[in-house]
Amino acid sequence: MSELIQISKNGDIGIITVNNPPVNALSPGVPDGIAAGLAVHIADPDVKAIVLIGGGRTFIAGADIKEFGKVVSGQSKGHSLLPLMLAMEDSPKPVIVALHGTALGGGLEVAMGGHYRVAVPSAQVGQPEIKIGLIPGAAGTQRLPRLAGVELAAQMCAFGESITAAKAHEAGIVDAIIDGDLLACAVAFARAQTARPKPREREIQSFDPGIFEKLRAQARKSHRNQTAPLAAIDAVEAATVLPFAEGCLRERELFNECLYGPQSKALIHSFFGEREVAKVPGTGKNLPVREIKRAAVVGAGTMGGGITMNFVNAGIPVRLRETTQEALDRGMAIIRKNYANSVAKGRFSQEVMEQRLALITPQLTWDGFDEADIITEAVFEGMALKKDIFAEIDRIAKPGCILASNTSTLSIDEIASATGRPQDVIGTHYFSPANVMRLLEIVRGAATGIDVIATCMALAKTLKKVGVLVGNCRGFVGNRMIHCYGREAQFLVEEGAAPEQVDAALYEWGMAMGPLAMGDLAGLDVGWRIRKEFKHLEVPGVRIPHISDELCERGRYGQKTGAGYYKYDENRKPSPDPAVMEIILEVAARAGLDRREIFKQEILDRTLLSLANEGANILEEGIALRPVDIDIIYLTGYGFPAYRGGPMFYADSLGLNTVLKRVEEFGWEPAPLLIKLAGEGRTFAQWANEVK
Numbered sequence: 227m228s229e230l231i232q233i234s235k236n237g238d239i240g241i242i243t244v245n246n247p248p249v250n251a252l253s254p255g256v257p258d259g260i261a262a263g264l265a266v267h268i269a270d271p272d273v274k275a276i277v278l279i280g281g282g283r284t285f286i287a288g289a290d291i292k293e294f295g296k297v298v299s300g301q302s303k304g305h306s307l308l309p310l311m312l313a314m315e316d317s318p319k320p321v322i323v324a325l326h327g328t329a330l331g332g333g334l335e336v337a338m339g340g341h342y343r344v345a346v347p348s349a350q351v352g353q354p355e356i357k358i359g360l361i362p363g364a365a366g367t368q369r370l371p372r373l374a375g376v377e378l379a380a381q382m383c384a385f386g387e388s389i390t391a392a393k394a395h396e397a398g399i400v401d402a403i404i405d406g407d408l409l410a411c412a413v414a415f416a417r418a419q420t421a422r423p424k425p426r427e428r429e430i431q432s433f434d435p436g437i438f439e440k441l442r443a444q445a446r447k448s449h450r451n452q453t454a455p456l457a458a459i460d461a462v463e464a465a466t467v468l469p470f471a472e473g474c475l476r477e478r479e480l481f482n483e484c485l486y487g488p489q490s491k492a493l494i495h496s497f498f499g500e501r502e503v504a505k506v507p508g509t510g511k512n513l514p515v516r517e518i519k520r521a522a523v524v525g526a527g528t529m530g531g532g533i534t535m536n537f538v539n540a541g542i543p544v545r546l547r548e549t550t551q552e553a554l555d556r557g558m559a560i561i562r563k564n565y566a567n568s569v570a571k572g573r574f575s576q577e578v579m580e581q582r583l584a585l586i587t588p589q590l591t592w593d594g595f596d597e598a599d600i601i602t603e604a605v606f607e608g609m610a611l612k613k614d615i616f617a618e619i620d621r622i623a624k625p626g627c628i629l630a631s632n633t634s635t636l637s638i639d640e641i642a643s644a645t646g647r648p649q650d651v652i653g654t655h656y657f658s659p660a661n662v663m664r665l666l667e668i669v670r671g672a673a674t675g676i677d678v679i680a681t682c683m684a685l686a687k688t689l690k691k692v693g694v695l696v697g698n699c700r701g702f703v704g705n706r707m708i709h710c711y712g713r714e715a716q717f718l719v720e721e722g723a724a725p726e727q728v729d730a731a732l733y734e735w736g737m738a739m740g741p742l743a744m745g746d747l748a749g750l751d752v753g754w755r756i757r758k759e760f761k762h763l764e765v766p767g768v769r770i771p772h773i774s775d776e777l778c779e780r781g782r783y784g785q786k787t788g789a790g791y792y793k794y795d796e797n798r799k800p801s802p803d804p805a806v807m808e809i810i811l812e813v814a815a816r817a818g819l820d821r822r823e824i825f826k827q828e829i830l831d832r833t834l835l836s837l838a839n840e841g842a843n844i845l846e847e848g849i850a851l852r853p854v855d856i857d858i859i860y861l862t863g864y865g866f867p868a869y870r871g872g873p874m875f876y877a878d879s880l881g882l883n884t885v886l887k888r889v890e891e892f893g894w895e896p897a898p899l900l901i902k903l904a905g906e907g908r909t910f911a912q913w914a915n916e917v918k
């Protein structure tokens with residue numbers, strides 16, 4: 227028997243325990259091990275029924291995702307679960323599957339191969355494969371509709387959400403809920419089944435045939451452009467028209483289309499990427515991190531309020547300082563409104579809201595800042611102001627306190643120079659809305675201590691953010707790249723495209739919103755002010771876009787003023803504005819541009835490839851640790867579609883030679899790393915592997 231599987235007996239009940247920590251994934255050896263255990267118990271004349279259970283904290287939580295990549299790259303033939311499921315199904319002795327923790331994906335499929343399922347109340351079951359661009363591949367789409375009914379099964383397979391044991395019981399996926407010791411009760415349940423005939427495979431129950439079209443429409447909306455949810459619905463529909471065995475074949479076909487298609491590769495890249503970015507050279511289990519028990523925030527504006535919410539949501543009390551009572555009241559009112567919205571949506575109770583609010587001490591003084599373990603500054607973006615604040619908090623903060631700035635463009639080193647402890651100064655760059663967006667860029671200054679970095683990476687986890695370490699340069703990683711993207715979007719408009727045409731092309735391609743609509747949302751005046759501050763850095767002869775600034779000059783700051791690239795109604799619904807076209811024509815004429823027709827492909831390439839080209843510069847300068855760090859920044863902070871993997875993954879998938887050719891056609895300066903890798907026929911991912 228493999229180490230991954232143990233067999234034992236309790237009287238006349240045979241037990242098979244899966245022990246593949248941490249989550250009992252279906253790694254090579256697990257399915258075969260279970261099948262071997264089954265054979266032993268079936269051959270044992272004393273055994274009347276068999277219990278399959280997970281050791282440790284969960285039943286089988288899913289497939290071993292690494293295996294999928296190996297199959298696609300030809301390194302592995304894959305490990306079909308089908309032989310195991312047939313063995314379970316054909317067992318002459320009833321097989322009872324005992325569930326705790328999570329039975330997801332292949333885990334639920336294995337469970338459904340048994341004759342009965344019992345579960346503890348806290349167990350969860352689901353078919354989340356679509357989250358990595360796949361569908362169930364071991365009869366899940368065929369068995370689930372027979373157990374749970376077509377509608378619930380189609381929903382579970384198409385949207386990937388898991389359900390509770392209680393719901394699974396109600397739906398017929400689970401036969402009994404166990405209150406008490408799972409193994410002991412599962413054994414008792416098994417014993418009760420020995421005298422009964424095994425249940426026959428259930429028939430598809432009647433269902434509303436309109437359900438598939440309804441779910442497809444829903445999936446096209448909630449999972450725009452994604453193929454797996456639609457494939458999952460097709461597979462469940464196949465279960466309703468084909469006999470079981472043929473349905474399984476159809477499922478396999480659809481599964482393989484997903485597995486060998488581009489979206490699952492991108493989604494799997496993003497799945498592992500989120501784990502990869504947590505690995506920072508020099509940090510690790512042995513490096514002690516500082517404890518963050520109390521926090522303080524300077525500035526209760528858009529960002530300060532959201533940052534405060536992040537801390538208190540994690541149970542960390544916050545001292546929140548403002549300069550005027552009015553600003554403080556405004557900031558607290560927004561926090562309260564955000565929480566009240568969550569209560570109204572049923573996310574948590576009024577009591578939880580009150581507890582969270584009670585953790586915030588709004589104030590106009592520096593009281594209690596000397597007790598904080600981290601002080602986060604989120605005041606207006608201006609170097610002089612930030613330096614004043616850091617000089618002040620340097621005087622007040624206790625030794626070992628982390629001094630963090632939420633600046634989006636300014637140098638962390640210069641900010642740190644205002645203090646006598648640059649080793650404690652770091653950038654923690656949240657994204658708006660800070661209480662919602664998952665990205666946290668952690669900006670390392672030249673002197674930032676490695677333990678401060680490690681503490682902030684750990685803090686990101688505590689705050690349920692994805693922390694990505696970046697270097698100190700103007701705009702760091704995300705904004706430095708978005709600057710190129712936004713610039714190209716504006717150029718396209720100056721050269722002939724309408725704003726809505728640029729936005730539609732990128733939205734349809736998969737971005738959460740188009741670049742110009744995004745500018746309107748963030749406030750065009752933010753960039754306008756920054757450009758004014760950095761005017762001295764403009765290089766004569768280098769083309770700069772003028773549209774956004776021109777809109778700001780006319781008071782069109784975006785949504786906040788009801789007008790920017792679009793005009794907005796009272797519900798912030800945008801519509802194209804002829805006045806904007808007049809401004810565009812004026813700017814184009816002034817710049818001597820002959821406007822021309824611009825096609826979708828040019829819009830996509832000029833914006834998206836500008837990200838990859840700048841990303842290559844960022845990599846070579848060491849501002850990002852790896853290409854995947856850039857990808858994760860874009861997936862978690864900029865609405866880049868996960869099924870396209872991020873800007874660097876996307877460039878790799880086009881082929882860097884193709885990317886370089888386009889970059890040259892556009893007359894941009896190609897990043898040296900792009901030239902090098904394109905010349906060598908390699909990808910950013912291959913380069914990263916070698917650098918490692």
Ligand code: NAD
Binds near residue numbers: 603605606633658
């Ligand atoms: P904001 O104007 O909404 O808020 C700034 C707040 O700081 C104001 O309420 C102001 O009263 C307060 N303030 C000014 N001086 C202060 C002082 N001495 N003590 C206490 N409070 C003081 O600005 P914001 O959008 O929240 O931006 C704050 C910082 O976050 C900036 O550095 C900005 O670049 C950065 N940032 C903004 C965004 C964004 O999308 N808004 C995203 C990431 C980072």
